[in-house]
Amino acid sequence: RSSMSKVDLSVKYELAEYARPSKRLKTERYEKRDRASREEDKDGEELEEGEDSDSGSALAPDNGEDLHRLSPSPVVHVRGLCEAVVEADLIDALQKFGSICYVMMMPFKRQALVEFSDVESANQCVSCGAKKTVYIAGQQAYFNYSTSKRITRPTNADDPSSGNKVLLLSIQNPLYPITTDVLYKVCNPIGNVLRIVIFKRNGIQAMVEFESVQCAQKVKAALNGADIYAGCCTLKIEYARPTRLNVIKNDSESWDYTKPYLVRRGPLGSLLPLPGNGRYKLTPVDVPDMVSYPLPQSSSLFSGQPPSSVAMVSGLHPTKMNCTRIFNLFCLYGNIEKVKFMKSVPGTALVEMGDEYAVDRAITHLNSIKVFGKRLNVCVSKQHAVIPSQVFELEDSSSSYKDFAMTRNNRFSSVGQASKNIIQPPSAVLHYYNVPPCISQDYLLKLCTEYSVPGFFKFKVFDAKPSSKTISGLLEFESKTDAVEALTVLNHYQIRIPNGSNPYTLKLCFSTSSHL
Numbered sequence: 001r002s003s004m005s006k007v008d009l010s011v012k013y014e015l016a017e018y019a020r021p022s023k024r025l026k027t028e029r030y031e032k033r034d035r036a037s038r039e040e041d042k043d044g045e046e047l048e049e050g051e052d053s054d055s056g057s058a059l060a061p062d063n064g065e066d067l068h069r070l071s072p073s074p075v076v077h078v079r080g081l082c083e084a085v086v087e088a089d090l091i092d093a094l095q096k097f098g099s100i101c102y103v104m105m106m107p108f109k110r111q112a113l114v115e116f117s118d119v120e121s122a123n124q125c126v127s128c129g130a131k132k133t134v135y136i137a138g139q140q141a142y143f144n145y146s147t148s149k150r151i152t153r154p155t156n157a158d159d160p161s162s163g164n165k166v167l168l169l170s171i172q173n174p175l176y177p178i179t180t181d182v183l184y185k186v187c188n189p190i191g192n193v194l195r196i197v198i199f200k201r202n203g204i205q206a207m208v209e210f211e212s213v214q215c216a217q218k219v220k221a222a223l224n225g226a227d228i229y230a231g232c233c234t235l236k237i238e239y240a241r242p243t244r245l246n247v248i249k250n251d252s253e254s255w256d257y258t259k260p261y262l263v264r265r266g267p268l269g270s271l272l273p274l275p276g277n278g279r280y281k282l283t284p285v286d287v288p289d290m291v292s293y294p295l296p297q298s299s300s301l302f303s304g305q306p307p308s309s310v311a312m313v314s315g316l317h318p319t320k321m322n323c324t325r326i327f328n329l330f331c332l333y334g335n336i337e338k339v340k341f342m343k344s345v346p347g348t349a350l351v352e353m354g355d356e357y358a359v360d361r362a363i364t365h366l367n368s369i370k371v372f373g374k375r376l377n378v379c380v381s382k383q384h385a386v387i388p389s390q391v392f393e394l395e396d397s398s399s400s401y402k403d404f405a406m407t408r409n410n411r412f413s414s415v416g417q418a419s420k421n422i423i424q425p426p427s428a429v430l431h432y433y434n435v436p437p438c439i440s441q442d443y444l445l446k447l448c449t450e451y452s453v454p455g456f457f458k459f460k461v462f463d464a465k466p467s468s469k470t471i472s473g474l475l476e477f478e479s480k481t482d483a484v485e486a487l488t489v490l491n492h493y494q495i496r497i498p499n500g501s502n503p504y505t506l507k508l509c510f511s512t513s514s515h516l
Helices: 087-097 119-131 180-187 213-223 299-303 323-330 356-366 441-450 480-490
Strands: 075-079 100-106 111-116 134-136 139-145 166-172 193-199 204-210 227-229 232-239 254-256 310-314 336-341 348-353 377-380 401-403 429-435 458-461 471-476 507-510
Touching (some): 180 204, 180 213, 204 213, 310 356, 323 336, 323 480, 356 377
Antiparallel strands (some): 100 111, 166 204, 193 254, 227 232, 310 348, 336 348, 336 401, 458 471
């Protein structure tokens, strides 16, 4: 790519607000891309697990009619961004139109919202983009006014130049464990890290406190929208509300780097050494050569538990859960090899997954959720493989053991297949796909009734190409528990249509959307 100027980090602007090729940090010179950006979905919906990136129409430049469809606003909607873009790229390309006071990245949509300090600056940006090509990170981008007049600040700050030295990091599509060690190695080379706290209330998030607001600004500009690991663990960064973090112990989930003497809980592993020949070169700010770091140690190491690819699941409903339904739920987080119910411990099953990382993901997202009125307990098993011994009949007359190693419904069997998975915690909105176009909302509601699972109350179909043989969309349920139960029962349901040679396999996963 052609040489581009560095972002002037002294300019004060406020920064806002989770598989794909690795996203690099801000660079002086970008490598030329030899492929065009994949097409964007017409509705601007983020790609869900299993949805092809070329399922929508290509973005076209806004014409004069489009520009007047929305009233002028200081907030500009930017589309058609390349997968490798980070926040600093937008600042670098668009600050020539005027002062930028806020940026909100939407990594999976390849879109962003940019708030200028005045409408005139936004008008220059939109008008220029309509008349001539504007490149962001080496790729043409498209612009229009946003329906919003102001981007909502997470901190509710009215001062556009205000900031905070504590950043909130949301890790989207977390295929691998995220620890304090991982985040420190990513953030500290750019800005001095003082404290880190990781929590898992809504997916995986972390707060990172830096030495100064300037350090936080530099880290946010360089990392917002970037991947920690190649094609996954995408960072979405915003300013946090707290101005200081309180850490009481140093371990894999919290660390105070100003107090190394704090009590540690269990052994702390570390990342593998960084290779010397990184794929993406960074600006000369003493950062590592790699954006995508080596695979981490399994998080089970941090708790003292030896890593295992077998999860133990207890709290299973005695009549409503079986091997297939466990597969339907757990397959969202990794390949499933075998499932076996334990005869000696009723309501408990062993689930052998593809690797220990899949077990970590399942524990992170499924432990303590409610399914059929019972709360699941998911933990690492002491077993390292599931052996088909003591096979018996469950209460629904199905077998207590099932081998899923060869099923086509596993979603992580190849790199290409795994790259389409977006790891999400359970939510009230399900994404459905691989459904024949003739299937209606009423059909899916009748399916819920037939299998005695809660029905959805909102239904959406994504626009599809005329040549598409399947459709996809979203289903919103009254609660997260209702959505979990529907997915557990109906995931991989075989839809047969008249005169069809082969059935369609209904595929479900949790959506990144919180509501419709």
